[in-house]
Amino acid sequence: MNAMDRILRPAHDSGDRPSGAPDRPRTMDAALGAPDSDLGRRNRAALEAAFDSWDDSPGDWDLPEDDAPPADDVHSDWPGTRTAASERASGPSWHDISAEIYGPPSPSEQPPVAWPAAEFRGGPGRTAESDSDAPRSPDPADTAPDPAERPEGVWSADRRATAAAPESDPTTLRRSPAESPEPFDEPDQPAQPSSVERLASSDDESANGEGTRYRADPAPSGDPTQPGDAGLQNISDPLRPERPPTGQELADMHGDKRSRSERALRTAFRRGEDALDATSATGDRMVVDLEAPSPTGHPETRVPGSDPAPPPQHGIDGGDATSALFVASLGTAQLLIWGRNKFAETIKRVQWPWQ
Amino acid sequence: MALAVTDEQLATLRALLSGEVEKYRGLFDRLDRRAAQDGYTALIAAGFFEAVDRKFSTGYEYADIIDFVGRLRAQSDAAAEDVDPHAAELLIRHSLGEDVPVDEIDTKTMVSAQTRVLGRVVQEEGMSGAELDSFLADVRQLADNWLGREQEQ
Known part of the structure; x- marks a missing residue:
């Protein structure tokens, strides 16, 4: 038996129907509408689509399987897992709890026929159709008794009513504990x-x-x-x-x-002659700093053209001069040696005829 | 004779903070030096306190103070000579309520740093003439208060 069947089957089959609660078939029919009516078929189709698209993955509810709140926790009305949702779905409905707390609703407060679509608001099977068709929940401020007289469990109903409130009405969600x-x-x-x-x-x-x-x-x-x-x-x-x-x-x-x-x-706070002298000396220098106008600059003017700068013209450096002098000295020395030898040979040739 | 800040002393400080060289020098030379030893120095010290309060009381870190003193000393060579960075940082922190020792700072170092910090804060705040007058009114009130308390003791 899948979860859909567990929800739609009569509650007295499971034996966990609270005493005094209305029969499940009447409740579900009233909630979903008559099976042979258009509204009933549409609500049932939306509910089945919700469970078909529900794959039990933790991301469906953003809660891991182990984080499912205990059943007796007042916060457990929001399902952490499909199991928790199924268990709660087989238990007393919102109307059962509301009837236990507030007594039977007056005819003007009878829940609308498509109420279960709002029950799954925000759940994995939430569809645009269920959102648009979901009627607004009754204002808890209208139906709830004095907060001082609220028994435990009203919190759950209030939260459900808040969750089912239209998103376009943020004032419903602007309630804080401090305002309560x-x-x-x-x-x-x-x-x-x-x-x-x-x-x-x-x-x-x-x-x-x-x-x-x-x-x-x-x-x-x-x-x-x-x-x-x-x-x-x-x-x-x-x-x-x-x-x-x-x-x-x-x-x-x-x-x-x-x-x-x-x-x-x-x-x-120092005063006296020394303090006044120091103030005078510092003031004389400071007033000049304060008076000096900060550089305002001039607008930058770019010269058209992008000719590269000519290569720098180097003068004769010391190394080059030394090398030149060295080479010149060597050449001069060789020239002198050659000249002296030539002169000596010439002298010998000149002297030869007389020898 | 009751000690109080005179209008001449206040005008002198205003000329100093607004960078009017000739006016400042003329006014300062005409000050009664005897009275200025109390009144004008009280104006400088109270102005320093108010300036630091305006600059840092909304929240600061040590880095802010160090950065401020660095900017102050980088303004000119004369400012770097006038302001001892350690003394200036201690004075600012002391003025902001920190328990730091300033008793051992000599008078010349303290007054020079106070005068320079006062001028720098006014400069950085970019006070208009009216804002400067309002600021100096507060400074004068505090200085008169200080002088009155000094006279009582």
Whole structure:
């Protein structure tokens, strides 16, 4: 038996129907519409398409199989796995829970016929048709009793109503625990700190200069399509700039400046002849620096043409001169030697006739 | 006689900070030196405090102070001679509330650094005439406060 069959079969077959809850067939027929009607066929087709496209992969619900919340957890109304969804689907429906809590609905509050399509809003089988056909859930503010009188479990209904609210109405999702008359009853979870508490704690962190201040903002930035608490917990945008200082903080800042001024007066205020001389000497030099106009520059004028610069003209360097002198000396010396030898030979030839 | 900043002293400091050389020198030469030993030096010290407060009180790191002093000393050779970098950094940090020793800085080094830092902050802030007047009004108020407290003691 697949999950579709488990949902559509009569609840009393499983034996887990809560006492006093209406019969499953009537509930499902009322929810999906009569099987032979157009609306009933369309709702059933959408539901079947949802389960056909559901492959049990963890990415379908963004939750691993092991992270499925326990069945008795008040947060477990959102399915982490197909198994959890099937188990819950076979249990009492939203209308059963609502009837137990609020009593039987008045005729004007009867759930619309296509209610289960909204039950799967945001789930893997969510289709445009189911979105467009899904009627709006009743406003919990209209149906819920005084929050102080809410029994445990109203939280689940409120969240479901919030998840089924139209996305074009962000005000529905801008509710934060701080705006509620009192925190929701969640005994297993610590109470969400209010915006004021969060600011106070962040101020403590900011005392070290490392903390990030959050600005109190009743409008959350959470993704309204996120299931569960994710859309409600992000009630502050950490990227918001620092809020302006409060009056008390301004008073503290002035107090801080006053104390710093007192310290400066005691230790960093020198007067007398020496101080005046130093001020005079420094002032004479400083006023010149301040008066000197900063270079304004001139607009750059480019000369047309891109002729390369001619090669540099080198003069006679020392090395070349030394080499030239050396060569000249050698040549001169050889010339002198040759000339002397020639002269000697000539003398001998001239003397020869007399010998 | 009550110690207080005079209009002449304030005009002298304004001429200094606005870079009016001749006016500054003329005004400074005409100052009553006896009174200026209290009033004008108080203006310089209070101006330094206010300037540092404007420049760094919204948040700073040591690197910001070091960078500022470096820019100040790089302005000219005379500025590099006037400003001892270590003393200037200590004075700025002390003015911002840090517990750093400034007692051992001699008077000439301290006053020179204070005067230069004051002038540099005004220059970097690019104050207009009205903003400079407003700034100097605050400085004068603080200096008068200091002088009054000094006289009480």
